[in-house]
Amino acid sequence: MSKRDIVKPSILPGFMELLPKDQLVFDEMKNTIEKNYRKHGFLPIDTPVLEKKEVLLAKGGGETEKQVYELERGHTEMAMRFDLTVPLARYVAMHFPDLNFPFRRYHIGKVYRGERNQKGRFREFYQCDIDIIGNGKLALTNDGEIPAVIADTFKDLGFEAFTIHINNRKILNGFYGSLGIKDTVSVLRTVDKLDKIGPDKVKEELLDLGLAEDGAQRILDFIGISGTNQEIIQALRDLKIDNETFTRGLEELQEVLSYARAFGVGEDHLAVDLSIARGLDYYTGTVYETILDDYPEIGSICSGGRYENLAEHYTNQPLPGVGISIGLSRLYYQLEEAGLLKDYQTQLMDLLLIPMDDCIEETVALLGRLRQEGVQASLYGEKGKMGKKFKYADQEGYPYVLVVGPDELKHQTFTLRNMVTGQEEALKEDQIPDFLKGARKN
Amino acid sequence: MSKRDIVKPSILPGFMELLPKDQLVFDEMKNTIEKNYRKHGFLPIDTPVLEKKEVLLAKGGGETEKQVYELERGHTEMAMRFDLTVPLARYVAMHFPDLNFPFRRYHIGKVYRGERNQKGRFREFYQCDIDIIGNGKLALTNDGEIPAVIADTFKDLGFEAFTIHINNRKILNGFYGSLGIKDTVSVLRTVDKLDKIGPDKVKEELLDLGLAEDGAQRILDFIGISGTNQEIIQALRDLKIDNETFTRGLEELQEVLSYARAFGVGEDHLAVDLSIARGLDYYTGTVYETILDDYPEIGSICSGGRYENLAEHYTNQPLPGVGISIGLSRLYYQLEEAGLLKDYQTQLMDLLLIPMDDCIEETVALLGRLRQEGVQASLYGEKGKMGKKFKYADQEGYPYVLVVGPDELKHQTFTLRNMVTGQEEALKEDQIPDFLKGARKN
Numbered sequence: 001m002s003k004r005d006i007v008k009p010s011i012l013p014g015f016m017e018l019l020p021k022d023q024l025v026f027d028e029m030k031n032t033i034e035k036n037y038r039k040h041g042f043l044p045i046d047t048p049v050l051e052k053k054e055v056l057l058a059k060g061g062g063e064t065e066k067q068v069y070e071l072e073r074g075h076t077e078m079a080m081r082f083d084l085t086v087p088l089a090r091y092v093a094m095h096f097p098d099l100n101f102p103f104r105r106y107h108i109g110k111v112y113r114g115e116r117n118q119k120g121r122f123r124e125f126y127q128c129d130i131d132i133i134g135n136g137k138l139a140l141t142n143d144g145e146i147p148a149v150i151a152d153t154f155k156d157l158g159f160e161a162f163t164i165h166i167n168n169r170k171i172l173n174g175f176y177g178s179l180g181i182k183d184t185v186s187v188l189r190t191v192d193k194l195d196k197i198g199p200d201k202v203k204e205e206l207l208d209l210g211l212a213e214d215g216a217q218r219i220l221d222f223i224g225i226s227g228t229n230q231e232i233i234q235a236l237r238d239l240k241i242d243n244e245t246f247t248r249g250l251e252e253l254q255e256v257l258s259y260a261r262a263f264g265v266g267e268d269h270l271a272v273d274l275s276i277a278r279g280l281d282y283y284t285g286t287v288y289e290t291i292l293d294d295y296p297e298i299g300s301i302c303s304g305g306r307y308e309n310l311a312e313h314y315t316n317q318p319l320p321g322v323g324i325s326i327g328l329s330r331l332y333y334q335l336e337e338a339g340l341l342k343d344y345q346t347q348l349m350d351l352l353l354i355p356m357d358d359c360i361e362e363t364v365a366l367l368g369r370l371r372q373e374g375v376q377a378s379l380y381g382e383k384g385k386m387g388k389k390f391k392y393a394d395q396e397g398y399p400y401v402l403v404v405g406p407d408e409l410k411h412q413t414f415t416l417r418n419m420v421t422g423q424e425e426a427l428k429e430d431q432i433p434d435f436l437k438g439a440r441k442n
Numbered sequence: 443m444s445k446r447d448i449v450k451p452s453i454l455p456g457f458m459e460l461l462p463k464d465q466l467v468f469d470e471m472k473n474t475i476e477k478n479y480r481k482h483g484f485l486p487i488d489t490p491v492l493e494k495k496e497v498l499l500a501k502g503g504g505e506t507e508k509q510v511y512e513l514e515r516g517h518t519e520m521a522m523r524f525d526l527t528v529p530l531a532r533y534v535a536m537h538f539p540d541l542n543f544p545f546r547r548y549h550i551g552k553v554y555r556g557e558r559n560q561k562g563r564f565r566e567f568y569q570c571d572i573d574i575i576g577n578g579k580l581a582l583t584n585d586g587e588i589p590a591v592i593a594d595t596f597k598d599l600g601f602e603a604f605t606i607h608i609n610n611r612k613i614l615n616g617f618y619g620s621l622g623i624k625d626t627v628s629v630l631r632t633v634d635k636l637d638k639i640g641p642d643k644v645k646e647e648l649l650d651l652g653l654a655e656d657g658a659q660r661i662l663d664f665i666g667i668s669g670t671n672q673e674i675i676q677a678l679r680d681l682k683i684d685n686e687t688f689t690r691g692l693e694e695l696q697e698v699l700s701y702a703r704a705f706g707v708g709e710d711h712l713a714v715d716l717s718i719a720r721g722l723d724y725y726t727g728t729v730y731e732t733i734l735d736d737y738p739e740i741g742s743i744c745s746g747g748r749y750e751n752l753a754e755h756y757t758n759q760p761l762p763g764v765g766i767s768i769g770l771s772r773l774y775y776q777l778e779e780a781g782l783l784k785d786y787q788t789q790l791m792d793l794l795l796i797p798m799d800d801c802i803e804e805t806v807a808l809l810g811r812l813r814q815e816g817v818q819a820s821l822y823g824e825k826g827k828m829g830k831k832f833k834y835a836d837q838e839g840y841p842y843v844l845v846v847g848p849d850e851l852k853h854q855t856f857t858l859r860n861m862v863t864g865q866e867e868a869l870k871e872d873q874i875p876d877f878l879k880g881a882r883k884n
Contacts, residue, residue, distance in 0.1 A: 007500040009536035009756040011490055012520065017533070019540055020485035020547065027486050039813065041791055041820035043462035044469050048453055048566050049491065049552060050511070050522075058449040069492070069520075071513035073556050078454065078511075080492075091459070094451035098461055100837045102824060105462065110491060114515050124490050134824070141802060141823030148810065262803045264810035314451040349483055360583060361704045368590065368706035371481065378483035381583030382544060382576070395542045 014115070014123035016329055021397070024346035026332050029157060030108060033128045033326060036153040037106035040145065042130050045105050047087040049112070053077040055090055058313035067113040080112040084129045084325070085310075092133055093314035101135035102142065108328075120337070122329050131323030133310055138320045140252060143286040143306055144259020146324055150290055150302050151265045153326075158344070161293035162301075164265070165273035168253040169283050169305070171236065172274075174246025175222055179215045187211075188277050191223055199224070225274055229257060232272045249285070256286050284308040288324060298334045302326045350436040351377040351416070352398040354389050356405035363404040366414075366429065373433040393419055399439060456557070456565035458771055463839070466788035468774050471599060472550060475570045475768060478595040479548035482587065484572050487547050489529040491554070495519040497532055500755035509555040522554040526571045526767070527752075534575055535756035543577035544584065550770075562779070564771050573765030575752055580762045582694060585728040585748055586701020588766055592732055592744050593707045595768075600786070603735035604743075606707070607715035610695040611725050611747070613678065614716070616688025617664055621657045629653075630719050633665055641666070667716055671699060674714045691727070698728050726750045730766060740776045744768045792878040793819040793858065794840040796831050798847035805846040808856075808871065815875040835861055841881060 011017055018026055038044075050071075056079045057065055069080040081087050084107045092103060108128045115121050130149060132142045147164045154162050176184045190205045199220055206216040225235045236250055253272065260270060276289050285306035292298055304324030311319050335341050351370070355363035360381065370377050378398075380389050386403075393401045400416045408414050414432065416425045427435055453459055460468055480486075492513075498521045499507060511522040523529050526549045534545060550570045557563050572591060574584045589606045596604050618626045632647045639647075641662055648658040667677045678692055695714065702712060718731050727748030734740055746766030753761050777783050793812070797805035802823065812819050820840075822831050828845075835843045842858045850856050856874065858867045869877055 006757065007497055007755055009497065009532045009753070010494065011497075011536070012492060012494055012518065015490040015492065017489055018487075019537060020487055023486045023488055026488070038790060039818065041818070043790070044465045045460075045462055046465055046468070047459055048457040050454060050457065050554070050566060052452065052454055055449055055451065069513055069515065071511055073511065076454065090451045094453075095461060100834055104820075112492070124492060137824070139823040139825065141806065141821060144806070145821070258803060259806055262806035262810065264807070264814070311451075313449055315448065348480060348485070361700060364583065364586070364701055364704035365706075368704065372706070376481065376483070378546075379583060379587070381581040382579070383581065392542055
């Protein structure tokens, strides 16, 4: 082997890498999300990280394209996927004849964006997406089920205080349309600054955009609507806006809310919120954002909505859909920073077996039998002093240690030491599995 | 949105992409492997797919380097990982102070190789690796535990007839050293052709390599050794080779075999096999290959071994280890081709609820309650004819369908139709979960 110099082991900036104990927490979150996606009847897909550049960038334009990792081999131009939505569109268009609609898929995988390096933004991160795609049309019950998936998932992740903010893009488009505003995008962008610059400044900017005094005031009144879900819906009705899109949006919103309630989502987890719009040129109906009530500064931890046409760049088949995405790497990072992951239960192992010299084979055999009984146990087979072995057990978080020597084997009585309290428990072999099962529950 | 032309949806050649039903099988295999890795006390790590080129290619040379996908952004040269071993070496060297040794890690992830395009070879594929890394030294009990992980994993994957072939590189090096052969690599390469060209041709080639008649004959006798594990070991002893490395290798092999037996691996799953050598410049002790007895043509489905120094390119710290890898994408493909995945149980859903008009909300509420009781159920909320809805249930593999109409809701009696036999079962709501649980078991 040709010897080269030692290369300093390091990874690229902006890439997340965890120690095993943190990885266990991360994986536990990932598995919880997957379990809930499956429970709601979503099927897995797994697409290549590398795709043809012309396919991945068929839509083109936008900030995202600049961030795409591209590469070439021979004459093939390739790119790394930057989200899971474009691959889904390509997948559905490509496998269309083999899929059943509505097509419910989940996809948990890494995506890549060469973003400017900054704290809490990652260049490789996990997205956890679900989407329901209709062939030509898609019932609103699906929009109502999405909040149930969100609620079940975040409850299982250990959160009780979260709110799913719901809006409908048709309400926004209809409302601004009724004011004769064509450039909804600029107005929405201005309105979006409300929290930052206050209502007076917003009004000023709206007037700058060429709106009449009356129109600007109506917008301020509109975005100022608040109250319970019922109060907001009543206030929207009271606006008496004679616009078909608006009326349809209001109907849809009410229908989606009532389905969400029927799916068992508590009213305390649902908030109609006229301020959310999401991707301006993409969503066309229901939109969702999810906020941790006690940590609003984290921003939305699960967002999505209804779109008209998933795969227009790959097929003429109209494919409406509704979906959400959890940015897991970012969520993990933010919860970790906020100190919210400390109590996460990720105990993997129950027992470490430490054989004394000349007892190795019997200890291994005991380990094999305990594993058969479902005990999560390992062997520390290295030579060395007892202190080192107990330190290993401590650092790896083993709750119990069993030193196996000639006496234990002779009397077939095994003394398990609790690594927290130091307490000892003498057990027969067949008592060990139940004892550890009990200990695990506490 | 700027309309572009339709781009034909397709993926790069040599990349695997599955339909959801096949993906379920693939994921089931992946989860089974992970479950077994965890059961044996291995901890997860997850490293970036993209790394610094200078780090990933620190070892340099070889066929692999030519296959690496490289890319550049700004002044940063990057590469996609081509295995999980180099990232492990970098990880252990980089996080050395934060790890406890022996460090037991598993890693399941995608790796990338721009190989020549051919059937059954993939450019993106999953590897499922475990390794145990010692700090300075590592006990042989670990080499004995690896076959137990292999055996448990493949049993859980549904295989009974498989054999773990075990050898020790020290036996080979010692034997060839005792013949005064320096260039072991050329000799091993020739010997490797035994199955293809027969013993006479092998002998001819050995003579061409400059070996004496007597030496060549001794090699042929050596590789011809066969029998039970005990017979092979006795035959090796009977060679009476006076070489320290050979003697050490023979001792190690016997020790590893007895640990493996103590770990519960049946003798029928263990075969000493002097013909396997694995990576010629990498492994230094125990080596493993795993063969499906009824499908030897598939080749080894799980291989690995003991190495002296994991991370010599990143640290001066000696880090011996032992590990194995399952190439999951290739394994899946080969089992699929051999028709061995047909009976895989991947039933995800128990029941499809189809609401009649005006019963949607009650049906949704029923669905919510059934899910609370652990029933894997979904709603078909689309409008349309019954035939279409039942066809959907069929194609998605729902074993039972429940049409919810006014009568069902009035009498609170629900008729589940078995989608295979056509048989109907009238049940009260609280009987549904147990009924479906029972059906799942059959």
